[in-house]
Ligand SMILES: Nc1ncnc2c1ncn2[C@@H]1O[C@H](COP(=O)(O)OP(=O)(O)OP(=O)(O)O)[C@@H](O)[C@H]1O
């Protein structure tokens with residue numbers, strides 16, 4: 197492999213732990229180096245660099261936390277993940293307070309190591325502006341191939357591929373996705389990357405207008421064709437001539453309009469309201485809907501024939517909560533967009549605030565995230581967005597514990613979260629979780645009761 201996903205430096209004197217991590221991380225495409233103590237790590241830094249440091253909290257020769265503080269002072273953008281032996285949660289908390297990105301407990305849970313590494317490296321690359329060891333020649337994780345569209349998750353890459361495939365064709369495209377997922381942005385990207393890009397991009401909002409108005413809005417009208425039609429007017433479909441017509445919220449079109457639209461698409465011609473003459477229709481249609489259309493077809497509220505016309509190619513845009521890996525890149529884009537115009541430019545975000553953003557489920561998707569950042573930028577008196585700049589609903593989305601006291605966590609919170617993480621990673625197998633946590637099964641049960649965690653789906 198010529199390019200790696202990032203460079204990781206392990207600082208640990210325990211050869212077994214190093215081997216285990218090396219195996220997991222190299223398998224995921226990282227370049228892994230290791231040193232056995234912080235002194236060697238310093239030498240390593242003089243010669244090269246890393247995107248992430250995984251350091252044991254009890255290395256010999258120096259206190260792990262002092263090392264962490266030193267690292268933070270010299271390399272602010274560099275995420276440091278601490279590794280702690282069973283039960284040393286107190287040290288983990290101290291570490292998080294001192295600015296560690298996250299912590300991993302030994303023995304390692306493979307999926308946890310992988311996900312922490314991925315998040316941390318992504319964080320480093322998104323925030324440092326100096327991605328290292330990352331393949332920048334092909335698909336860039338920062339600049340998407342489609343201008344304003346940001347995101348490097350597998351599902352967004354899937355969307356990019358679909359855009360690239362359909363842009364060169366003239367087929368009708370249906371874009372489905374929840375509100376605020378970027379449907380319009382995708383429609384614009386299709387238009388801009390295809391042969392019609394010199395033509396107009398015209399939006400028709402199916403939800404905005406009453407039926408009769410929408411009909412004349414879409415198809416145009418002749419003078420006197422209805423009360424108020426004082427002069428003849430071109431419809432939006434006609435205005436989109438040689439370009440693209442974006443039919444937003446198609447699910448809201450009435451059955452009558454659906455029929456008229458179908459005819460126009462099939463016959464490739466339109467007739468203004470009140471006219472007998474028809475004009476040729478030379479537009480590419482891209483339709484969008486928040487609701488999946490298929491159930492509406494089954495329920496009889498959306499015409500099946502029109503559905504098949506539009507559904508030649510469908511692009512499904514996943515909700516943001518299913519691609520939270522895109523959040524750091526989006527946040528960075530929005531900070532750049534809104535932060536630079538302030539007198540004190542806002543240029544960054546604290547890792548606690550980022551973690552809150554990553555955990556919130558974003559029912560309003562990217563639009564809601566964009567508004568949250570715009571607001572945070574306006575509120576923040578500093579160059580860095582902090583948890584208190586975020587909307588209350590986002591701040592309180594964490595297991596409330598984690599958001600407590602301006603982002604600091606208590607030992608209990610950390611213990612609870614850690615227990616839940618271990619349980620989640622082991623199919624709620626209580627026996628295994630207890631072994632991993634190094635406590636008796638009964639103690640685990642007692643703790644779960646204490647934290648009010650129901651063990652209904654736990655394997656005991
Ligand atoms: N992948 C993305 N990268 C950057 N910005 C995005 C992305 N997706 C959405 N946005 C931004 O989020 C906002 C909402 O996007 P858009 O209007 O395209 O969503 P939509 O799916 O059409 O929503 P609705 O169904 O409510 O009309 C816009 O400001 C857009 O620029």
Ligand SMILES: [Mg+2]
Nearest residue numbers: 376379380444
């Ligand atoms: Mg829209």
